[in-house]
Amino acid sequence: MIAPLADRMRPATLSDFVGQEDLLGEGKFLSSILSARPLPSLIFWGPPGSGKTTLARILAEETDAVFLPYSAVLSGIKEIREALAELKRMRAGGGPAASRPAILFIDEIHRWNKAQQDALLPSVEEGTVTLFGTTTENPSFEIRNALLSRSRVLVLSPLLPSHLETILRRALTDPDRGLGKPEPFLAPEALRHIVATADGDARVALNALEAAVAIAEHKRLPEVDMETAEEALRKKALLYDKDGEEHYNLISALHKSLRGSDPDAALYWLARMLSAGEDPLYVARRMIRFASEDIGNAAPGALQITVAAAETYERLGSPEGELALAQAAVYLATAPKSNRVYIAWKKATRDAETEGAAPVPLHLRNAPTRMMKDLGYGKEYKYPHDFADGFVPENYFPETLGRRKYYEPSEAGHEKVIAERLKSWWGGRK
DSSP states (O other): OOOOHHHHTOOSSGGGOOSOHHHHSTTSHHHHHTTOSSOOEEEEEOOTTSSHHHHHHHHHHHTTOEEEEEETTTOOHHHHHHHHHHHHHHHHTOSGGGGSOEEEEEETGGGSOHHHHHTTHHHHHHTSOEEEEEESSOHHHHSOHHHHTTEEEEEOOOOOHHHHHHHHHHHHHOSSSSOOOOGGGBOHHHHHHHHHHHTTOHHHHHHHHHHHHHHHHHTTOSSBOHHHHHHHHHHHHHHHHHTTTTHHHHHHHHHHHHHTTOHHHHHHHHHHHHHTTOOHHHHHHHHHHHIIIIIGGGSTHHHHHHHHHHHHHHHHOTTTTHHHHHHHHHHHHHSOOOOHHHHHHHHHHHHHHHSOOOOOOGGGSOOOSHHHHHTTTTTTOOOGGGSGGGOOOOOOSOTTTOOOOOOOOOSSTTHHHHHHHHHHHHTTOO
16 A cells, blocks of 8 residues: 555655754754754644654654654553563663663644653653654643653744745655656646645645645646646545644634634634534633633633533533534633733742742641640631621731732723722732
């Protein structure tokens, strides 16, 4: 069976790779780390067809590493543990292969849950393997912090039109791995159409070219003209959408439409994603996050509605359950917006991570034993319910930090009520 054109034309060396000059140019990161031993763990983050898997394979090849490739969609931790155990046995046996570095490659690593990702940590920490992972999702949200802290994130961009033109011409004319056609066989307007429609995705472009040439040959046409390119892309687009590989761009468009308070655009992008075969529960999870990140306490009901929409879909499935997701999308788009909780959480997290383990003040400590009480635990704690309106000014921060102000509610929706309540309690106190 002949492999698809996109697989046959996969570059084998960095010099053959087209695009990502920010990573591959002279003196850039990927060019310089080839001399490192061992290679650092890497997370390749970028849209489909930008070269994530190809770069990972090239680095493994050029460093003579044992390459252990797995897909997070198809593989589980059990088989990876078995492979790692075999790797340890091979190294214990000595021989030339024992000294080779090993790279554990996990394609679409964001598809694994937290427990699965955590299971990789021991092997990475021990140096048994170097982890290479690819993701189309923001690693900050989808990859465990423990793995991120031990990895370097490489951000890949969609390929430029000039990159795709180079790739297509190479695939068209290559007599060994490509299609072996003269360059005029692809009309200039057809080339431009394929490039524009591929939208930075080399895989889409190569699949479209392969389909277009096959159509032209079947019809005994002298070239791939505009009509043939359009026919090939229509067939490819349906397959591409059905596989849901555009979710990186589509979810961004949905998120920004919700944030921009445009319910009509939000419904359009939601329909695009569901029609393309995207997992509706994935969309629901992203909307749940949006409810906290972009709406927060301005409309506390947003979180309840989006969680309820996810539960409704789980019970009804498609197509009935999709209406609940549409209802949630319209609510989120039309709700008052506030990211103040999100900002406050980042500030609090930064202080917690950078200010050290500040001791808990004695008056806030629990005193379940007599010895703790004698040491002053819980002493002088003011019980708010003993005071008017259930409030008494008190310092609840470590003494070394002093009182900090993270959460500053906006004037949007319910947060205006919260702002007035906090002002009546604390005034302008910092």
